[in-house]
Amino acid sequence: MELELESETPQLATEESTAAETDQDKSEFSGSGENGLKHGDSTIVIHPGSLHLRIGLACDSMPKTIPHCIAWRSRNSSDSNIVPWISRPETEHGEAIRMVITSGMIAQRQLGDLHKTNGKFRQATSADQLASLNDIIDGDESDVKSQLQWTDVDTDQPEYVIGEDALYLDPESGYHIIWPISYGELNVSAQPGHTVANISQSLETLWSSAIEKFLDIPKAEFKDYTCILLIPDIFNRSYIRAMMQIILERLNFSAAFLIQESVCAGFGVGLSSVCVVDVGDHKTSITCVEDGISLEPSRITLRYGGRDITRTFSWLLDHISFPYIDCQLDTNVLDTLLLQELKHSYCHMDTDSVGTEEIHFQVRPPASNIVRYSMHVGDERIVPTLAVFWPDMFGLQGDKLLLNGAYRDNDHTDVLDADYIHQTRSKQEESARLAALKKKELANQPEDSMLDESSQRDLDDDMDAGDDPVPPTSSSKNSDGQSNNKKTTLEEKLPSDKLMALDLAIIWSIEQCDNDELKKKMYGNILLVGGGLLFEGVESLLQYRVWLNLPPQYQSTASVNVLTRSKDVDPQYVCWKGGSILSVLDTIGEQWISREEWITHQSRIVREKALFSW
Secondary structure, three states, rough: OOOOOOOOOOOOHHHHHHHHHHHHHOOOOOOOOOOOOOOHEEEEEEEEEEEEEEEEOOOOOOOOEEOOOOOEEEOOOOOOOOOOOOOOHHHHOOOHHHHHHHHHHHHHHHHHEEOOOOOEOOOOOOOOHHHHHOOOOEEEEEEEEEOOOOOOOOOOOEEEEEHHHHHHOOOOOOOEEEOOOOOOOEEHHHHHOOHHHHHHHHHHHHHHHHHHOOOOOOOOHHHHEEEEEEOOOOOHHHHHHHHHHHHHHOOOOOOOEEEEHHHHHHHHOOOOEEEEEEEEEEEEEEEEEEEEOOOOHHOOEEOOOHHHHHHHHHHHHHOOOOOOOOOOOOOOOHHHHHHHHHHHHHOOOOOOOOEEEEEEEEEEOOOEEEEEEEEEHHHOOOOOOHHHHHHHHHOOOOOOEEEEEOOOOOOOOOOOOOHHHHHHOHHHHHHHHHHHHHHHHHHHHHHHOOHHHHHHHHHHHHOOOOOOOOOOOOOOEEOOEEEOOHHHHHHOOOOOOOOOOOOHHHHHHHHHHOOHHHHHHHHHHHEEEOOOOOOOOOHHHHHHHHHOOHHHHHHHOOOEEOOOOHHHOOOOHHHHHHHHHHOOHHHHHHHHHHHHHHHHOOHHHHOOOOOOOO
């Protein structure tokens, strides 16, 4: 089983020499100077995902793709490398299985209402009948030994191993696996080894080792290279700052360029107006891009993806008596890989595919005999993929299941940050603001509702103490000097504890665009990227679902078009490909952040140079 996976001397500068120096600075990282680091063979493009790390030189046709994990040797030799990969705490509630079964039945009924291309209705399969067939099936152990081997760590006893080698570690080898990225952010949690410092150390070691091993570039030469880092459209600034510190301070790259994934997707397929639907392993991100700019109001992130489809697939297989009864997704990485392999091989979104099918698979534990299994499956092949349209089927309950608009955390290193300014405002300013507020309130109150003397004295005491009894309001200005009223309104429309169906989320995102003409462009260019929804039939089904829920004013005027393999580029590599194309454009010369600039200004330089709002 394989994983699919400058001079101190003052001088007078002429206008010409100043212009020449400016051009030289701009070309240093842009691609035209004779000795500058600016060509595709000296720029590394890094696309860090929750499941995969895609990394390569900008001149490469395709990136190197490895599991984005690292296993550290544990101080306690009795520790195992068991790590929950597919399971989520949001499913650990009593209603999870009921939500899966109920939503699955709704999806099956909806399927029954669909016509096949021949005009006939689909016929649903019976889970009970399939279960009775599979109950009598046992595994057939062969005499053939599996060719898979555990990763050898006994000889050299390395401090860490990365990528696929980390996945094939013996559970009793004394290593602990860490996935440093989750939901597009640093995987910081209360678990041991998941502090910001530890995750940053894991990322530094993982990226450095991957570049040395797969790109054959010694770490001592990183200073001669530039780096493009792809980041999510909705991001946590403190985590991006940590990644920039890794790239420019620890790995010592000469310069870095930050770019959002959706913008890279547009460049990757050559579309200037596009609605990017990026379905990854942990999350689904939807953003409208116009002329290389990610439109902030249109951004939405749904915290479900490919792993949730795998988990739902596993639940439905158990419902029809999955014959491999020893399958343990929570404690056996190889079983997780097996379920993902089955999902990619047999799951689909083709409404013309009906009936039952007998499938065959093998369980190949390292250095043990191969066990062959067969089983009968029906709509279990399509129903898990339809969970993106009926997300209750994922069985998720909790907070932060959805993010939209301009999500920003505080940046205490940036004196221009709106929240920082508010928190560090002087007491004199606060007292003056409160006095004005109190005066206005008193002027608007009728006499019989005026504050009594004691209450007035209490309020005056609060003002003198500089306390702020009024919390920051949603109408405060953001870092661009614009009101956050719209963002608050959007968050009220989209509560963070409720998931949204994929088709409805796409429509919501497009409807945030400014005008009808732009919206029609977006409906006509819906680009599906990422590896979480690569199933047969996804293009036509997603197109139908969006068309079915179109706002009435567009049903007769707008055409819906879903693109999955535009220009024959694999959807999994579209974003990385766009980043490699961007790296050689002269137009981004001023957006490169040099190591010296970062060390001097830290994240404040990102506000000045980034193509997006920081």
